[in-house]
Amino acid sequence: MHRLPLLLALALSLPVLASAGERKVVATKGDCEISVGDRDSRALDLIIADCTWSAPPARVIAVVKDATTHTFLSSVEVSTKLADGRVLQVHKADGIADRQVALTFKNTDLQDGGFRTEWTKATTQESLGEDRVEVEVNDGAWEVHAGENGGSKVRYELRYHAGGKVPNWLVRSFQKGGVGTLVTEMRDRVSR
Numbered sequence: 001m002h003r004l005p006l007l008l009a010l011a012l013s014l015p016v017l018a019s020a021g022e023r024k025v026v027a028t029k030g031d032c033e034i035s036v037g038d039r040d041s042r043a044l045d046l047i048i049a050d051c052t053w054s055a056p057p058a059r060v061i062a063v064v065k066d067a068t069t070h071t072f073l074s075s076v077e078v079s080t081k082l083a084d085g086r087v088l089q090v091h092k093a094d095g096i097a098d099r100q101v102a103l104t105f106k107n108t109d110l111q112d113g114g115f116r117t118e119w120t121k122a123t124t125q126e127s128l129g130e131d132r133v134e135v136e137v138n139d140g141a142w143e144v145h146a147g148e149n150g151g152s153k154v155r156y157e158l159r160y161h162a163g164g165k166v167p168n169w170l171v172r173s174f175q176k177g178g179v180g181t182l183v184t185e186m187r188d189r190v191s192r
Contacts (some may be wrong), residue, residue, distance in 0.1 A: 006038045027177070029180030029188065036037035038131055040159060044137060049156040049183045055190040057144050061115040063190045064142035067105055067174075073185050075178075086122045090132065091162075099162050102126050115146035133164035 023035040032051035038046050053060065063069065067087045070079045078090035091099040102152040109115055118141035118149065128134055140158040147153040158179070 003006065004079055006096060009109055014049045027180055032180065032183045034179050034183075036065065042137065042161075044161055045160045047160075047179055048159045049179050050186065051154040051156070051183055052151065053154055053187050054149075054151045055187070056150050057114070060144045060154060063186070064144065065107060065115065065117055067103070067117070067119070070187055073182060078155070084124075084190045086124070088126055089121075089127070091135070096133075096162070097164065098129070098132045099135045099164075100126070100128055100132040101138050103138060110143075110145070112135070112145060114143065116143040136161040136163040139158075154183075154187075156186075156191050 023037040027034040143155040
């Protein structure tokens with residue numbers, strides 16, 4: 001499947017994989033280690049991908065900073081800035097209805113020269129498009145720091161609940177590679 005990143009969110013509704021502060025590595029995808037842990041008060045686990053990329057930080061920052069360009073990710077069908085600054089996204093995954101969410105982004109230049117963009121579901125949501133389901137939770141971030149030899153250390157974080165009802169086979173499928181697909185697609189884009 002090419003549209004698995006959304007399925008990561010589905011895994012978040014499963015039983016606890018690790019207690020707060022612990023990390024359980026669930027996959028290694030090329031230059032990224034994907035871990036699960038830190039369950040929050042809503043009983044959603046944080047998924048983290050820690051990556052080492054050869055692309056320079058400025059290039060990575062330019063791509064992760066502008067969410068409206070993220071339609072190159074196979075799980076993002078629409079990513080449009082609304083008049084009030086929110087970003088409307090439609091997420092696609094094989095076998096389930098499209099998911100829709102309006103997000104609020106915050107960009108931060110870090111003291112060490114790094115950068116962090118983080119998002120959360122906006123308080124105000126748009127009317128749902130036909131056959132779409134509203135995302136229940138979408139909290140995440142990209143963080144970029146200088147790495148060795150001019151490369152980048154990149155962290156992707158996501159706490160997500162897709163909303164609606166999702167079949168268990170999709171949840172299992174996502175656990176086997178959805179986040180890996182997303183970070184690989186991002187790495188490929190910044191490496192161009």
